[in-house]
Structures are given as structure tokens and as C-alpha cells.
Amino acid sequence: MTYVVTDACTKDENCVAVCPVDCIVSNDESEMMFVNPDECIDCGACSAECEYGAIMAEDDVPADKMQFVQVNADFFQNN
Numbered sequence: 001m002t003y004v005v006t007d008a009c010t011k012d013e014n015c016v017a018v019c020p021v022d023c024i025v026s027n028d029e030s031e032m033m034f035v036n037p038d039e040c041i042d043c044g045a046c047s048a049e050c051e052y053g054a055i056m057a058e059d060d061v062p063a064d065k066m067q068f069v070q071v072n073a074d075f076f077q078n079n
Contacts (some may be wrong), residue, residue: 003035003043004061006068008054015046015055032050034075 005024009032016024016033023039023045026032035046035055047055057070 002037002040002058003014003047003055004043004058004065004069004072005033005035006053006054006056006061006065007032009033010052010054014051016047018045018049020045030075034072037073037078063065 009027011031011033013033021039021041023036023041024033025036030043032054033056039044042057044057047057062071
């Protein structure tokens with residue numbers, strides 16, 4: 001997984017608008033967006049656009065937010 005969305009996400013979808021490969025999605029049940037690890041091209045546009053700091057490179061995810069690496073992966077395995 002290249003980029004990870006954490007719990008700071010407000011689901012305002014600015015990140016979706018700048019993603020060149022449309023790999024950021026959500027559903028009605030979720031309170032956050034998710035980056036599809038199989039489609040992400042590691043461009044960083046979503047991270048730069050997120051004014052809440054909710055999206056970061058997997059290598060930059062702090063220890064207290066590491067569970068969101070799996071949360072993002074699980075979303076695509078279950079949907």
C-alpha cells in the first residue's frame with residue numbers, strides 16, 4: 001500500500017478530485033475515504049490536497065496510527 005488514510009479523514013473528497021487514477025473511494029457506511037493499494041500510483045497528490053493531514057505515505061504513518069494500514073487494506077478485501 002502506497003498511501004494510507006487515517007482517522008483524521010473528514011470525507012470531504014478533495015483528495016478524490018485530484019487523484020489521477022481514481023483510486024480513492026468510500027461507501028455510505030464508512031466515515032472515511034480509502035486508498036486502493038492496487039491502483040495507487042504513488043503520486044502524492046491526495047496527501048498534498050488533504051488539509052487535515054489524514055493521508056500519508058505508508059512509511060510515514062506514525063506508530064499510533066499503524067492500524068489504518070490494515071483498515072485501508074481490509075476495506076478493499078471486503079468490498
